[in-house]
Amino acid sequence: MSSSTSTNSPSDHMKKELLDNILNNDTVFRNPWWQQAPLAIDPSIIEQAQAHQNSLTKPQGSLGDIEDIAIRLAGIQQKIKPSIDNVGVYVFAADHGIMEEGVSAFPQAVTAEMLKNFVSGGAAISVLSKNINADLVVVNVGSLADEKELPAVVHRVVNKSSGNIVKEPAMNQQQFEQAMSVGSEMAENARFHHQHLFVGGEMGIGNTSVASALICHFTKNNAADIVGPGTGLDDAGIQHKQQIVDQAIATHKASIHCPEDALICLGGFEIIALVGAYIRAAQLGIAVLVDGFICSAAALAATRLNPEVAPYLFYCHQSAEPGHQAALTALNAKPLLNLQLRLGEGSGAALAVPLFKLAIALHNNMATFAEASVSDTTASETTTSNQDA
Numbered sequence: 001m002s003s004s005t006s007t008n009s010p011s012d013h014m015k016k017e018l019l020d021n022i023l024n025n026d027t028v029f030r031n032p033w034w035q036q037a038p039l040a041i042d043p044s045i046i047e048q049a050q051a052h053q054n055s056l057t058k059p060q061g062s063l064g065d066i067e068d069i070a071i072r073l074a075g076i077q078q079k080i081k082p083s084i085d086n087v088g089v090y091v092f093a094a095d096h097g098i099m100e101e102g103v104s105a106f107p108q109a110v111t112a113e114m115l116k117n118f119v120s121g122g123a124a125i126s127v128l129s130k131n132i133n134a135d136l137v138v139v140n141v142g143s144l145a146d147e148k149e150l151p152a153v154v155h156r157v158v159n160k161s162s163g164n165i166v167k168e169p170a171m172n173q174q175q176f177e178q179a180m181s182v183g184s185e186m187a188e189n190a191r192f193h194h195q196h197l198f199v200g201g202e203m204g205i206g207n208t209s210v211a212s213a214l215i216c217h218f219t220k221n222n223a224a225d226i227v228g229p230g231t232g233l234d235d236a237g238i239q240h241k242q243q244i245v246d247q248a249i250a251t252h253k254a255s256i257h258c259p260e261d262a263l264i265c266l267g268g269f270e271i272i273a274l275v276g277a278y279i280r281a282a283q284l285g286i287a288v289l290v291d292g293f294i295c296s297a298a299a300l301a302a303t304r305l306n307p308e309v310a311p312y313l314f315y316c317h318q319s320a321e322p323g324h325q326a327a328l329t330a331l332n333a334k335p336l337l338n339l340q341l342r343l344g345e346g347s348g349a350a351l352a353v354p355l356f357k358l359a360i361a362l363h364n365n366m367a368t369f370a371e372a373s374v375s376d377t378t379a380s381e382t383t384t385s386n387q388d389a
Helices: 010-023 043-054 065-077 097-101 109-120 124-131 173-192 207-219 235-255 259-266 269-283 293-305 307-312 324-331 347-365 377-388
Strands: 087-094 135-142 197-203 287-290 313-315
Touching: 043 065, 043 347, 065 287, 065 307, 065 347, 087 109, 087 124, 087 173, 087 269, 097 207, 097 235, 109 124, 109 135, 109 197, 124 135, 124 347, 135 173, 135 269, 173 259, 173 269, 197 269, 197 293, 197 347, 207 235, 207 259, 207 269, 207 293, 207 324, 235 259, 259 269, 259 293, 269 287, 269 293, 269 307, 287 293, 287 347, 293 307, 293 313, 293 324, 307 313, 313 324
Parallel strands: 087 135, 087 197, 197 287, 287 313
Antiparallel strands: none
């Protein structure tokens, strides 16, 4: 009796089955939680907060974007004088299969090493969180780290690493939904602890490549327009990274029929957790501070999944990563700061927290023209009108 053996391994078969499912648009999402509407913002509160700003002892609009922060927070919190009593910083970490393609100047081991650095207080976001009196939560969504060595990290591991998006989807539908749920859980934690600002951060060697692929997809740009040095690549490294990102996009172009598909094919677990956190925070009525390049990729995906979350998202800084502007343009976003940052971790968003606190302090504590017995423009217009008469 003759027999034949297949040259395909079980792993190859599973990859082909998963890719076939996506190519056949088998990713059907029926009434998912992430498409439910955010908490409604009362336009009358916005109007009253604007009127209050206009009554303060300053020329109207003279504090520029600082006024807008206070007014938007008033609408989000549904009270004319909002507050910022507690701030939560949530850093999501994961590893990426695209590292097989040599897209980073740092080795993959750095992801796990930085997890330890976060919780021991040595990372930039750790120092920033302490100095703005924010609670720091570090979440391992899918890294190669040894969980037993990191007891202070919140472990919600979907998989040890995403797939190499040049050759296969980053994950399957179940893993996508699980990563989204991790983000939702952290937003629920923010509500439980009465945190008025949700600061999202990320860590994952190789994730600028993944974020670049997502931004290319959502903005219809080529990799040459988006991909930058990331962790510090030279010109040759950048060119190689651009080629890899273009290859990944080409691999999955026919597979993507909706934003969920894009995240399944091209995403990373920490980016998807951010997407879930941003959407759930909006549903719970919590303002979100968006960091730089990678977090903006998550925000772009979040607004494509659920456009109504947009008013809850505050864009904190302009990254030095060249593709960030394309994401901001697609988001119709104007960042608050431009400090040439390209660290990630949520550092740029954390740096903006004092601005938010000062915006609220000015809005709530400045005297009105009536309280200070200071003449305002209305009085001047009345005087002029009397003289004309």
